[in-house]
Amino acid sequence: MNTTNPIDDLKEIRKMMETSSKFLSLSGLSGISAGIIALLGSAYAWLLISNFSNKALHFAAIGKYDEHIVGLEFNLIFVALLILILAVGFGFLFTYLSAKKNNQNLFTPLSFKLAWSLGLPLAFGGAFSLILYLKGFYGIIGASTLLFYGFSLLNASKYVHPEIKYLAICQMSLGLLSVLFIEYSLYFWAFGFGILHIIYGTIMYFKYDKK
Amino acid sequence: MGKIDKLHKAFESRVRLGIMSILMVNDWVDYKSLKEQLSLTDGNLASHINGLEKLEFIVINKGFIGKKTNTTYKITELGIQEFKSHINALENLIKGL
DSSP states (O other): OBOOOHHHHHHHHHHHHHHHHSOTTOOHHHHHHHHHHHHHHHHHHHHHHHHHHHHHHHHHHTTOHHHHHHHHHHHHHHHHHHHHHHHHHHHHHHHHHHHHHTTOOSSSHHHHHHHHHHHHHHHHHHHHHHHHHHTTOGGGHHHHHHHHHHHHHHHHGGGSOTTHHHHHHHHHHHHHHHHHTGGGHHHHHIIIIIIIHHHHHHHHIIIIITO | OGGGGGSOGGGOBHHHHHHHHHHHHSSSEEHHHHHHHHTOOHHHHHHHHHHHHHTTSEEEEEEEETTEEEEEEEEOHHHHHHHHHHHHHHHHHHHHO
């Protein structure tokens, strides 16, 4: 095990520093799948909302407006939860497969640190969004999810590929825009969670997974 | 001798380099993680850890998680200094090639 080659020594040091401090198994495919799910989900939400808007007058005329708006809210929450579960589920699956391929253990102190630093701001974001919903501030829920998701990514960025910082900054910026142009909130949401995830995932896939 | 002087003898082994690299970028790393990261056997790792501790490059903390022992390691200020100067020496050596 003794060595005299300084170049090999430095390479080894670099490799050890990287693999021990960063969770590199996060697959680009996780990002792509999350993006596709978010896009499909927001398209469905858009359909539900426009369908409701078209019939709103009719519902009001027959005196069933309140009943239907509760139904719409319920459906939207259901879609949001479904997106969350599917996105996390597929994200986990692809990361698991990637870790297996690289012979890396998925449950290390490092991955717990990553989960913690990602999960804590995300949990507060989730709670905040829920409070917004309960208090009736529906318009800025999308913005709050984008912002808090950006914070979470930024907080977790020290444990994964550094490029995730750019994704975080984009999500936070979209969060601001979606309050500024609140009538297009759903589009910003779809762009952030859908398109950006797909772009980011694709770049990461070709940069790291393919190797 | 010249440039070779600055290379610390303690870091001649790849295993020690590995241990120090990992501890440079992580706070308190446990034994099992070190072992897996470096793909080593128990005896091999332990002897190198003892060596590094004697030099006061790392500190050892013996704790418990439930009833299982959980030993963790951390790099010392001295360790950081020595490791950095070792890396600088390696880099200078390459530049001189």
